[in-house]
Amino acid sequence: MEKVDWLSWMKTKLHDDEALACYTIVGNYAEWYCIVPNDKETDLLDISGCLEETLHRILEVNNEEEDPVTCSHSQEEIVYGVLGADREEYEDGEDLIEIDLGYHLHGPLSSFRRIPLTAVEN
Secondary structure: OOOOOHHHHHHOOOOOOEEEEEEEEOOEEEEEEEEEEOOOOHHHOOHHHHHHHHHHHHHHHOOOOOOHHHHHOOHHHHHHHHHOOEOOOOOOOOOOEEEEOOEEEOOOEEEEEEEOHHHOOO
C-alpha cells in the first residue's frame, strides 16, 4: 500500500472558508491534521469542534469512488492517518480525548498550529 500525504489529501477536501491545522499528541511525535475556520484566530478556536467536524468530513467523503485514497484505504485507516484517532480500547489511566462516534485520541494535545495552505503541495 502506498504512503499517503494526508495533509495534501485534506487540502482537497476544504471549503473556501476553511484552513488546516496540525497538532501533536503527548507521547507521540507524529503530526495529525484537522479542519479549522479561516476567519478565527487560533487561540479562539473550539479545537474539539474542529476535530469533530474533521471526523465527519472524512466519513462523508469516504465513499467517493473517484478518490484513490478512499478507494484504497479503509475508513479506520483514513481517520487514523488524518486525525490520529481510533476506536481501540484504552488502558486504565490513559488520558483520552473523545471526538465523536467512539473515536478518540490517545492523549492530550501537546501542540496546535495553523498551516499556511501555500505550504501544502497539491
